[in-house]
Amino acid sequence: MIDLKNILDFDINELRNWMKENGEKEFRAKQIFDWIYKDCFEFDQMRNLPESLRKKLKEKLYVGIPEVVEKYKSRDGDTNKFLFRYMDGNIIETVVMHYKHGNSICVSTQFGCRMGCSFCASTVNGMVRNMTCGEILGQILAARKEIGERISNIVLMGTGEPLDNFENVLKFIDLTNADYGFNIGQRHITLSTCGLVPQIKKLADMNYQITLAVSLHAPNDKIRIEMMPIANKYPINEILDACRYYIDKTNRRITFEYALIKGKNNSPENAAELADILKGMLCHVNLIPVNTVVENGFSKPSPEEVNTFCGLLAKRGIETTVRREMGSDINAACGQLRRSYLKDQRSD
Numbered sequence: 298m299i300d301l302k303n304i305l306d307f308d309i310n311e312l313r314n315w316m317k318e319n320g321e322k323e324f325r326a327k328q329i330f331d332w333i334y335k336d337c338f339e340f341d342q343m344r345n346l347p348e349s350l351r352k353k354l355k356e357k358l359y360v361g362i363p364e365v366v367e368k369y370k371s372r373d374g375d376t377n378k379f380l381f382r383y384m385d386g387n388i389i390e391t392v393v394m395h396y397k398h399g400n401s402i403c404v405s406t407q408f409g410c411r412m413g414c415s416f417c418a419s420t421v422n423g424m425v426r427n428m429t430c431g432e433i434l435g436q437i438l439a440a441r442k443e444i445g446e447r448i449s450n451i452v453l454m455g456t457g458e459p460l461d462n463f464e465n466v467l468k469f470i471d472l473t474n475a476d477y478g479f480n481i482g483q484r485h486i487t488l489s490t491c492g493l494v495p496q497i498k499k500l501a502d503m504n505y506q507i508t509l510a511v512s513l514h515a516p517n518d519k520i521r522i523e524m525m526p527i528a529n530k531y532p533i534n535e536i537l538d539a540c541r542y543y544i545d546k547t548n549r550r551i552t553f554e555y556a557l558i559k560g561k562n563n564s565p566e567n568a569a570e571l572a573d574i575l576k577g578m579l580c581h582v583n584l585i586p587v588n589t590v591v592e593n594g595f596s597k598p599s600p601e602e603v604n605t606f607c608g609l610l611a612k613r614g615i616e617t618t619v620r621r622e623m624g625s626d627i628n629a630a631c632g633q634l635r636r637s638y639l640k641d642q643r644s645d
């Protein structure tokens with residue numbers, strides 16, 4: 298069987314080159330992308346292409362839209378969650394959240410994750426492989442077709458550590474940014490990392506205008522190591538230095554994600570320590586009352602405890618928000634749906 302290539306992995310120049318190499322006119326590349334971004338994923342339905350080109354395309358390329366395995370809508374209707382299956386059988390989950398300012402999609406970047414964060418269901422079975430840029434992009438095309446609405450913001454915060462899949466993720470950002478594609482501005486894209494220091498610096502040097510969200514989750518290395526094995530490699534002071542470098546280079550405010558876990562990192566002393574280490578930085582703290590994951594026994598602090606923590610940071614001049622809980626009735630927290638699906642498959 299010929300190894301078909303996913304056309305979504307191509308940018309416009311690569312597709313133009315493909316046309317040239319295959320004896321076709323370069324302008325066909327733009328026509329094909331026009332169809333794909335209008336949700337037409339079958340070469341046979343691209344009516345302005347000659348029959349001979351459609352045949353050639355089918356012989357060598359495919360439009361890598363993942364198949365919907367399961368889909369859920371939250372009771373309030375604001376969250377849609379999809380389990381998608383790719384050609385090789387790998388499964389990921391994608392969430393679309395409806396806000397007043399538009400639809401925001403949370404995409405996965407790897408099949409599984411090797412970072413091992415103790416509060417996260419995505420990592421329980423380790424990592425299978427990186428997703429290609431086209432596979433990451435396929436989530437947006439598939440989800441948009443399902444909901445029938447425009448997507449205006451992208452969050453790279455699903456399964457996987459985006460900076461552990463650096464080249465594919467950067468190309469994905471370029472593709473979503475492109476005027477022949479979704480045309481989503483970089484400022485509408487947020488990349489979340491568990492704190493891979495060399496990659497944060499590398500990203501800073503590339504001068505993208507995306508928002509960087511760093512999963513800090515602890516005010517000191519002692520607690521962080523218990524939650525995130527990556528903390529053994531990169532201590533908090535190195536991460537914060539990399540973040541300052543990022544701010545200097547890009548002039549962008551950093552978001553620090555902080556999953557509040559009852560009895561672990563939510564004491565008033567933890568809040569004071571967090572305020573100390575972030576003092577004077579162009580940053581913002583996003584508190585996330587953690588969703589309970591059965592495997593690790595973590596539980597969610599009470600709303601009063603969350604408010605106290607938030608208030609203590611605010612008093613110290615740290616801009617802080619509490620993430621609005623969305624879709625908890627459909628397992629919307631990172632990796633939970635994929636995890637329960639894989640578990641069900643194994644027990645069949």
Ligand code: SF4
Nearest residue numbers: 410412414417420457
């Ligand atoms: S929180 Fe992110 S980096 Fe950590 S294991 Fe989960 S997917 Fe990986």
